Amino acid sequence: MAAFKLGRIKTSSILVLIILVVLIGAAIFGQYGEGHSGYEPFLKDAMPAASSFTSLKTSGGAILYQARDASGNPVGYITAAEGPGYGGPMSVLVNWTLDGTITAVNVPRHHEDMPWWKVLFKDKFFNQYIGRSYSEPLLLDSDIDAATGSTVSSNGVAVGVRNGRLVLASYLGHPYSGPREPLKFGWPEILVVAGMALAVIARTLPVLKGRSWPRLLTLFYGFIILGVWLSIPLSLTNIASWLVGYAPHLQTFLVMYLMVFGVIGLTVIFGKNFYCFWLCPYSAVQESLHLITDKKTRPGPKLFKVLHNTRFVLLFIAVFLVLLLKNPSVSVFEPWNVLFSMKGTTDQWVLMIFALVSALFVYNFWCHYLCPVGAVLELILKMRKGVVGIWQRIRPQKNPGRSPTSS
DSSP states (O other), rough: OOOHHHHHHHHHHHHHHHHHHHHHHHHHHHHSSSOOSSHHHHHHHHOOOOOOEEEEEEEETTTEEEEOOOOOOOOEEEEEEEEEEEEEEEEEEEEEOOSBBBEEEEEEOOOOHHHHHHHHHHHTTTGGGOOOTSSSSBBBBBBBBBOOOOOHHHHHHHHHHHHHHHHHHHHTTTOOOOOOOOOOOHHHHHHHHHHHHHHHHHHHGGGGOOOOOHHHHHHHIIIIIIIIIOOOOOOHHHHHHHHOOOOOOOOHHHHHHHHHHHHHHHHHHHSOOOSTTOOOOHHHHHHHHHHHHOOBOOHHHHHHHHHTTHOOOOOHHHHHHEEEHHHGGGGOOOTTTHHHHOOOOOHHHHHHHHHHHHHHHBBBHHHHHOOOOHHHHHHHHHHHHHHHHHHHSSOOOOOOOOOOOOO
């Protein structure tokens, strides 16, 4: 029996090592093998009337180009800069007149999901920039209205435009000194923090242990606030983007920082998962659907373990693709995206319907067998347990004997 356990430990260690090597290899390839072509290939399409382009100034990652006609006369400027999108950075090119007025905004390279990206064109989001001067603040939700349901993509474009504006204003001799984008801390942030605090209280307060209504309360809270109102349930993309160095825009999406680091932080500090089955709005939907049929279908212990580990296989595939392609958007497959936004591709709709129908017959089908976020949090708990175990073995032990007394 001891030899059998030792063999299992060795096999698990070898498997973990292989997984780490594969993921590190994917990360290296994604970092150095993607062959970034810069902005030059997109300049002609952005301003077809120009014959040549000259780089004039680079500042903060933004580049200013001067466009000239066939006779060599300046016809305008193009600024090129990156903006933080949902699936990673997007390239934002802005056409300016010689006196600094916007004539066009183009995004030739992005990683956004098409259903949400198309909303920007449907709402004529880009048209709002036409005729604006480089001296204007160009702040989202103040000067420019975000496209309904595509706030992240709208913000990515807005940041790219403003980053380009800074380098143009500096070149024209009038550095921008207007209002900067403020750090937004409002009701969304307050209610997200309150939800996590509510989950901690419901799960740890001794007087509430053994009672079912506290968990039902936090699930309902998560459904209303995180699902219906904010539509920001924790997604693998929110976590995977950090693996490739793509952080959401802090000034606009502080709420996402609170979600990601709040949930992970609580998991590390308390050694408990306060999100899955407690605050996740999709878990609330599944449990509500299961009440309709009240089916007791559950796989046996051995089959449950096999199916439960499917989450880790899906997580590995998703993270591998994210690192290899350096594109967090490839990890978007959770059905809540479609459920709470009512937008998605055909395959996303099919997956959502499949998951919801399955939840009618199998308790928390998605959470137990397919959810990548649950797999991430379970891995964090396993690593925490391992670290605590190592610390307990190596820390100095107090002498259990009597304290020495003076003679």
